[in-house]
Amino acid sequence: PENLYDVKDILMHIHIGCTKNTDEGYKDWHPGFYRPGAINGINEVKALLKVLENINYKGAVSFEVKPEENQLPLEVVNSAKGVLYTAYAKMVLEE
Numbered sequence: 881p882e883n884l885y886d887v888k889d890i891l892m893h894i895h896i897g898c899t900k901n902t903d904e905g906y907k908d909w910h911p912g913f914y915r916p917g918a919i920n921g922i923n924e925v926k927a928l929l930k931v932l933e934n935i936n937y938k939g940a941v942s943f944e945v946k947p948e949e950n951q952l953p954l955e956v957v958n959s960a961k962g963v964l965y966t967a968y969a970k971m972v973l974e975e
Contacts (some may be wrong), residue, residue, distance in 0.1 A: 881924075881931040888935040896925060896964070897944035910946045912956040913963045923968035933971070 884891060898920040900907045911918045932941070943960045947953050 881928040884928075884931050884937075885935060888937070891935075891937060892939045894932065894937070894939065894941045896928065896941065896945040896960070911946050911948055912951065913959045914944075914946050915948060915951075922963055922967045922970065925963050926971050929967055929971050 895912050896916075897908070898913050898918045900909045900911045900915070900917040901919050902917060908920070913921060934969075945956050945960050947956050
C-alpha cells in the first residue's frame with residue numbers, strides 16, 4: 881500500500897482483495913479471506929487502511945472477492961466484513 885502515496889492525488893477507488901498463491905505463482909483470482917492459498921489478511925488490510933488515512937483518502941472503497949467452489953457467497957461477505965472490522969479496530973487501537 882505504500883505505493884499509494886505516489887498516486888494519492890489521482891486515486892479515486894480502492895478495491896480490497898485477496899491474492900491466491902498457487903503452484904503456478906500468485907493469481908489475482910479474488911478468493912475470500914482465509915481460503916487455502918489466500919495471502920492477504922487482517923494485517924495487510926490494516927496497513928492499507930493506515931495509508932488511506934495518512935493520505936486523507938476520501939474516495940470509494942470496495943471489496944473484490946468471490947466465492948470459490950463449494951463456498952457460499954454469504955461466507956465470503958462475512959469473512960470480508962470480519963477482516964475489515966478487525967483491521968480497522970487494530971489500526972485505531974494502535975494510534
